[in-house]
Amino acid sequence: MTTNLENVKIEKSMAKSMLDLNKDDNFLAHLPEDSSRLEGQGYYRLAKVFYDKADFEKAEEYFLSALERTELPQDAFAVFKIYGFLIRIYSEGLNEVEANKYIAKSSEILNQIVSELPSLSSEYFYNLGVVATYKGDFPDAQKNFQQAYRKAQMENEPELMAKSLYALATNAYNMSQFPEALNCIEQLNELLNILKKGYLKGSMHLLWGNTLREMGQQVDAMTHYETALKLLHAKRCWNMHNYVLLNKGVAMKKMGEFSKALLLFNLALQSTDDDNFRRLKHLILTEVEDVNDSSVDLYLDRHNRVIHEKSLGVIDFKHRFVLLEILFLLAQTPGTYYNKEDLAKMIWKDEYNPLIHDKLIYTSISRLRKLIEPKNGKRQYILRGKDGYTFNPRVNARFHRENDYIKEKKIGNIEISSPV
Numbered sequence: 239m240t241t242n243l244e245n246v247k248i249e250k251s252m253a254k255s256m257l258d259l260n261k262d263d264n265f266l267a268h269l270p271e272d273s274s275r276l277e278g279q280g281y282y283r284l285a286k287v288f289y290d291k292a293d294f295e296k297a298e299e300y301f302l303s304a305l306e307r308t309e310l311p312q313d314a315f316a317v318f319k320i321y322g323f324l325i326r327i328y329s330e331g332l333n334e335v336e337a338n339k340y341i342a343k344s345s346e347i348l349n350q351i352v353s354e355l356p357s358l359s360s361e362y363f364y365n366l367g368v369v370a371t372y373k374g375d376f377p378d379a380q381k382n383f384q385q386a387y388r389k390a391q392m393e394n395e396p397e398l399m400a401k402s403l404y405a406l407a408t409n410a411y412n413m414s415q416f417p418e419a420l421n422c423i424e425q426l427n428e429l430l431n432i433l434k435k436g437y438l439k440g441s442m443h444l445l446w447g448n449t450l451r452e453m454g455q456q457v458d459a460m461t462h463y464e465t466a467l468k469l470l471h472a473k474r475c476w477n478m479h480n481y482v483l484l485n486k487g488v489a490m491k492k493m494g495e496f497s498k499a500l501l502l503f504n505l506a507l508q509s510t511d512d513d514n515f516r517r518l519k520h521l522i523l524t525e526v527e528d529v530n531d532s533s534v535d536l537y538l539d540r541h542n543r544v545i546h547e548k549s550l551g552v553i554d555f556k557h558r559f560v561l562l563e564i565l566f567l568l569a570q571t572p573g574t575y576y577n578k579e580d581l582a583k584m585i586w587k588d589e590y591n592p593l594i595h596d597k598l599i600y601t602s603i604s605r606l607r608k609l610i611e612p613k614n615g616k617r618q619y620i621l622r623g624k625d626g627y628t629f630n631p632r633v634n635a636r637f638h639r640e641n642d643y644i645k646e647k648k649i650g651n652i653e654i655s656s657p658v
Contacts, residue, residue, distance in 0.1 A: 278307030282316075285323065290437075292477040294327045294514040301327075314351040318344060318365050322658040325372070329649040332516040337649040341372045360389035360398050367405055372650040376413050383409060400429050400438060401657070404445070408656055411449055419449045438657050440469035444482055445655070451489045454542060454556070459489045478655050480506040480515070484522055492542050494552030496529045503529075517648065528638070536610070536619065539638035540566055549612050560585060561606045568620060568629035569637075577626035603627060 285300035301320050308317050321340045328337035348365060355362060367382035387402035407422035423446050430439045447462035463486045470478055487502035507522045537546040543555040543562055555562040563585050568576065581599050582590040607620055621628050629635070 274307045278304045281307070282320070285320075289323060289327075290473070290475045290477060292479075292511065292514065294331065294477075298324065298327055310347070311351045311354045314347055314354075315361055315365070318347055318368075319658055321347075322368065325650050326652055326654055326656075326658065327514075329652060330515055330517050330654050331513070332520075332649070334649050341369075341650050344372065345369050360386045360393055360395055360402070363389060364398060364402055364405065367402075367409075371405075371409065371412075371652065374651050376409050376651075380406065380409050380413075396429065396433055397435070400426060400433055400435065403429065404438060404442060404657065407442075407445060407449075411445065411452075412651065414452075416449050416453050419445070420453070423449065436469050436473040437475055440466050440473065440475065440478065441655055441657050443469065444478065444485065447489070448485055451485070451492065454492075456489045456493045460486065463489070480510050480518055480522075481653070481655050484518065484525070487525060491525070491529055492539065492544065494537075494544060494546040496537075496546070500526065500529055517653070528636075534636045535633045536569070536635040537638065538566065538569060538635060541638065545610060547610055547612070550610070553609055555609075558605075558609070560602055561609065564602060564606055565610070565620075568627060569635050572629045572633065572635070573631035575623055575625035575628045580626065 281300045281304035285297045285304060288294070288296035288300065301323050305317065305320050308320075310317065321344045325337050325340050325344070328334075328340070344365075348362070348369060352358075352362075363382045364386035367379045367386060370376070370379035370382060383402050383405045387399060387406065390396075390398040390402055403422050403426040407419045407426065410416070410419035410422060423442060426442055427439075427446075430442065443462045443466035447459040447466065450456075450459040450462065463482055466482050467479070470476075470482070483502050483506035487499040487506070490496075490499035490502060503522050503526045507519065507526065510519050510522065512519055535548050539545070540562070543559075545553040545555060545565070547553060555565075564581070567581075567584060568574075576584070578592075578595055578599055579590040582588050582595045586595070586598070588595070603620065603622075607617065610619055611617060619630055619633055621630055
């Protein structure tokens with residue numbers, strides 16, 4: 239609920255947006271300033287104010303009003319930019335019909351204007367990459383963003399260079415090319431130290447944190463999430479705030495700090511608008527369900543090679559690949575016994591040879607037990623019987639569900655955190 243003080247601040251922002259047209263960021267910048275276009279610029283600026291403040295209903299209303307005051311082909315890039323905002327709003331609201339409508343319009347508009355352009359500029363290639371991203375064609379998007387970056391360098395367009403680097407980093411992240419994403423982010427960071435673009439820098443630090451998290455560098459990731467929050471708060475950008483909290487919580491979960499992760503998830507959930515942020519709410523609830531169970535004895539995260547035992551805490555398996563494979567084989571079918579022949583074939587991919595495998599299996603099981611069994615002298619997890627080894631069916635074990643933040647419930651392969 240908005241307070242009177244907040245309303246005054248919004249009204250001041252609106253007034254400034256309407257009066258400060260001479261500083262417009264290239265929106266219809268090269269066109270005659272007739273009354274219709276001035277109105278369009280004003281509506282566009284108002285829409286951005288509400289978009290940053292996460293009032294997507296008002297933002298949508300003003301973006302559509304700005305759209306009505308544009309003309310093709312001369313306003314093509316301005317129209318494309320408005321489409322980008324609308325797609326993000328509809329994607330976050332899980333309004334697939336409207337989002338796909340404007341994705342199709344984005345593709346159509348680029349096809350229409352290509353013959354009208356005197357030359358293929360960096361902005362054209364950047365937008366071409368955006369359309370490829372909407373379609374999920376990340377390799378094609380990468381080629382176009384690279385071309386946009388090269389042309390932006392030649393045309394001396396530092397802001398478009400920054401947008402292209404961010405797009406290249408996001409695209410690499412989409413393709414799980416995390417070192418490449420990190421390289422682009424580091425280049426972008428150097429450029430933004432000159433440009434001072436607070437919103438883009440906040441988005442960059444969120445992406446930086448997510449990239450480091452996927453590379454297993456959770457502590458460093460947390461530093462970038464904190465920086466993202468500070469930058470976004472300074473710019474009064476509230477539309478990304480809870481996404482940062484969500485991703486901080488995921489990093490905490492990967493570190494085995496489940497109570498802290500749950501605190502962050504619940505904090506994000508309590509301050510999330512259900513109508514405007516349906517995708518975000520779905521992601522948060524999925525995470526809450528994943529960690530909010532105190533009865534779990536053993537939490538197994540195969541992707542990050544981490545185990546959390548309720549009394550021992552986090553156990554790192556990054557350099558214990560064979561032990562991790564044995565544990566997952568047994569834990570996936572509690573009560574099923576695996577003999578030496580089974581283990582030799584399924585773990586070592588070999589025919590059982592007692593001279594080779596007897597000692598190997600005994601030593602591996604012994605090492606695994608020392609890692610995961612509570613220090614009370616009782617064997618709780620891995621049991622041995624006449625038929626071989628089994629995982630205790632009375633144990634409450636949970637496997638980490640990999641949430642794909644790139645694809646899950648995302649329309650057009652974009653989200654609110656990516657700048658337009």
